Amino acid sequence: MNSGRKLRMVLLGAMLGTAASMNLASAAEPPLKVGLLEDVSGDLAFMGMPKLHGSQLAVEEINKSGGILGRQIELIHLDPQGDNARYQEFGRRLLNRDKVDVLIGGITSASREALRPIVDRTTTPYFYTNQYEGGVCDASMISMGAVPEQQFSTLIPWMVEKFGKKVYVIAADYNFGQISAEWNRKIMKDLGGEVVGEEFIPLGVSQFAQTIQNIQKAKPDWLLTINVGAAQDSFFEQAAAANLNLPMGSSIKVMLGFEHKRFKPPALNNMHATANWFEEIDTPEATEFKKRWHAKFPDELYINDMGYNAYNALYMYKALVEKAKSIKLEDMRKVIATGDACIDAPEGKVCIDPKSQHTSHRMRLISVGPKHEVKVEKDYGTIQPYWLGEIGCDLTKKNDKDQYTPSHLPNKS
Amino acid sequence: MSAELFSLFYQFADVFAFLILSAAGLAIVFGMMGVINMAHGEFIMCGAYVTVGLVNLGVPLAIAQILAALTAGLIGVLVEFLVVRRFYKRPLDSLLATWGLSLIVTQSMLLIVGSAVRGIGTPEGSFAIGGYTFSTYRLVLFGCAVAVLAGLYIIFMKTRFGVIARATMQNAAMAKALGARTGRIYAISFGIGTGLAGLCGALYAPTMTLIPTMGATFVVESFVTVVIGGANVLLGTAPAAVFLAMIRMALNASYGQIIGQIGMLVAVILIIRVLPEGLSSVLVRRGR
Structure with missing residues (x-):
């Protein structure tokens, strides 16, 4: 009992001592x-x-x-x-x-x-x-x-070359989605491509049956998905369930929202993105x-x-x-x-x-496979x-x- | 042509199912009992999380969904006993109490389960008509919505419990004087309401991203449907959902999601202005 108390006193003293010395050190340099x-x-x-x-x-x-x-x-x-x-x-x-x-x-x-x-x-x-x-x-x-010259100016020409000139855009309805869609319009115009549909979606919307049919009606070669947030990400699951099966490109999917980790494969199959970082x-x-x-x-x-x-x-x-x-x-x-x-x-x-x-x-261009494996398709260097x-x-x-x-x-x- | 027609029906069915499933529980809790349950979305979230948890443990999806609805119902009975019971005479305070509950639950889920849970995937199955492909599961959701309406009709119109429950909601003192155990009736009704909320979450869990605040995406639609519908669950909620689904489907198809959402809310404002008691007030009066 006595020795226990002594030990405690010593420990307390030591702690106070270090605390005091740390205070001194930091007092000099806040x-x-x-x-x-x-x-x-x-x-x-x-x-x-x-x-x-x-x-x-x-x-x-x-x-x-x-x-x-x-x-x-x-x-x-x-x-x-x-x-x-x-x-x-x-x-x-x-x-x-x-x-x-x-x-x-x-x-x-x-x-x-x-x-x-x-x-x-x-x-x-x-x-x-x-x-x-x-x-x-x-x-x-x-x-x-x-920024777009690192992400869209690399991704969009690659998607056009690989999948075709017709793109359908689903974008979150605020400055990010609107301005990103504008970038896509500009780059597609320079490439002689066609934006066959653009849909801006209010944040928080989680149901996409109509959007999926609008896409099928417009018959694009690929999709640009710049939808934002957990609710809007439900698009991927619902599109996969409806067997939409189109190549997709994005500036925010996979490396940012890690949808390939959050959804069951193959919901993100055939997604492409250009990124400076992804965990893979x-x-x-x-x-x-x-x-x-x-x-x-x-x-x-x-x-x-x-x-x-x-x-x-x-x-x-x-x-x-x-x-x-x-x-x-x-x-x-x-x-x-x-x-x-x-x-x-x-x-x-x-x-x-x-x-x-x-x-x-x-920047690297990555693609997601049917088992949600991530592959580097192209390395653009710095x-x-x-x-x-x-x-x-x-x-x-x-x-x-x-x-x-x-x-x-x-x-x- | 037939593809276009089916597509219209499918879109209507999809919005209708979403409105009915998210609103059915609230129609009982808010429409009948008058409890402004701000934690409605959290009971939906509870149903979704329990479903995903059970499926990850190896339970078949359909059984997991039923168990999830039962769990939400039981938690509802408990919440009624511990919290809501004290607020029947103070509806505005029930708003604050359940809102507080909702904040506590979402934040606790964030701390315990984390900010995102891996989804379980929609059951396989799609079919093609014309140039369109459709997910079979969305039609299952529509079937469930119709079944929920039928179930509610049977419970509240055809059973002894239903008669006593409706009597209790109309005049609790009189029902009590006639020997109804009103306390128990309230608890069971609240439990049915939250159980239906849980069922909504369970049914939509495979199609959505699971995050602790996911209930919020259902709450606006559910309150709107119930308010439009008015006090009568059966004669109000179903026509309200049909009406809103038609408007939203038409606007979504022609002008996109933004206009669809705006249009639906404008319609709601107009209806509340013209029919402050909701659609059911007209329908019930006609019926008499």
């Missing part, structure tokens, strides 16, 4: 605050969870290896639950009250566009970590995901990365590209801060302007383009995010704070 907004509840939770995990893994690794500029990172995660108003409220809270040094996150393009004006009022850098419909020309935002990549760097991830999160169903990009975002932030030797956005942007803002990611080397502040990616620069966005000279699309181009001045 941690960098990273604000993270990711959905881990609500309709998109299954995609958002890997984003939180990727961020947690990167923070843990960076902290273990000495932090950024010798400072530890403190991750402050809030869950906006898929609600754009909450994205704004929590964004304000992180920026104004918690005074985070960097803001990361947002799932849908709607949530990103809800956040961006709030970020633009501050001098805090903001990392958006999803693939998206492209076109945001904003000095406060650094985009880590792939088996290069040594990717395998090593997957091993670390699954060691920390053994229950992860799939490491999706959003989660992977979220992981990279923190390393990119670290690289920018350490090259700039500053946590100020303007100093970090000077590094970006040199074109030397690169990291060695699990996919290979990726760099931030100075004009658009979007990221170069190594593709630059060139489109914004070509149409006249140059953030090293001018901050447009706008989102451009093929039908909304910058004014020629």
Whole structure:
């Protein structure tokens, strides 16, 4: 009894001692605050969870290896639950009250566009970590995901060549789906193809019997599926049950929504996508990365590209801060302007383009087989995010704070 | 031509089945009993998850679906006993209580089961007419919807329990004075309602993505159908579903899903404006 109490006292003393010394160390260098907004509840939770995990893994690794500029990172995660108003409220809270040094996150393009004006009022850098419909020309935002010139300009010509010139589009009815469909129209027109049908579907719709028949009536050669969310994903199961049996292409399926893991084969058979990351990549760097991830999160169903990009975002932030030797956005942007803002990611080397502040990616075209096995059909190597620069966005000279699309181009001045 | 006609029927049957199956349980709980059950979608989710869980354990689909409906029904009886019973005289508070229950259940499912569950796949079977191919299972759903309506008719119109239940809903004090065990009647009726919600989830489980918030995709349609239908489950819900399915099917086919959804909700607003008591008020008056 007595010795037990003694032991406890010693342990307590030791704990207090280490706690005190840790306090001293951190008092000298307060941690960098990273604000993270990711959905881990609500309709998109299954995609958002890997984003939180990727961020947690990167923070843990960076902290273990000495932090950024010798400072530890403190991750402050809030869950906006898929609600754009909450994205704004929590964004304000992180920026104004918690005074985070960097803001990361947002799932849908709607949530990103809800956040961006709030970020633009501050001098805090903001990392958006999803693939998206492209076109945001904003000095406060650094985009880590792939964009249409990396995804659609590769996928659509390949699909046209392999399956034919007639495409039918089913798209989620909000900015991502609408602008992606616009990209498809533009690329199909350039290729001399035909969009035989376009259907925009409200988020939350889960019944597709009519859509399936509209598709059969239009007789396309292949489908472009840019439907979003768990409810709309029911399309795949219902189309398979009705024996629709058409080749499909997408910029978000498989690597992002891991439908091939969530649906019973062969619902996703004959799906194609171009991606900078999918869990089936088996290069040594990717395998090593997957091993670390699954060691920390053994229950992860799939490491999706959003989660992977979220992981990279923190390393990119670290690289920018350490090259700039500053946590100020303007100093970090000077590094970006040199074109030397690169990291060695699990996919290979990726760099931030100075004009658009979007990221170069190594793109691969993948297909899904009848047993939901994933195969690489074509490796495009590294593709630059060139489109914004070509149409006249140059953030090293001018901050447009706008989102451009093929039908909304910058004014020629 | 016949292919086009069958296609129209198939689309109507598909929307009708969705409306009836998602609304049948609510028609009893909300339409008859007056409990604004915001957790209706969570009973649907419960049916879906139990079905998938049992199928993954090797139980045949049809048996899993029946067991799932029974599970949702039993949980419903329990919920009635623990929560809903206290709110019969305070319908607006029942809204808050069941909404709270719904939040707790979705969040707990997210924490315990995770954000996504692998689907079990729709039973094989499709057939072709003209240039179209159809899933056989969707017709099974339509058959189930018709069977549910027939079952409700028999339970509430042809059995002793049905007579007492309807008496209890109309005038609980009088029914009690005449010797009906109203407490038990309420519990069983609520259980039938949630059991039907569970059946809806069980039937749609193979065709959908399972996530904890999946019930939400059914809730709007189910409330709309019940509100349009009015207080009488049999004379209200079925015609309401026919009416809404016609509108939605026609608009979906000609103008796409967005207009289909908007059109259906506009029709709902118009009907509530013209017939605040719902379709059944007209039909019942005609009947007398």
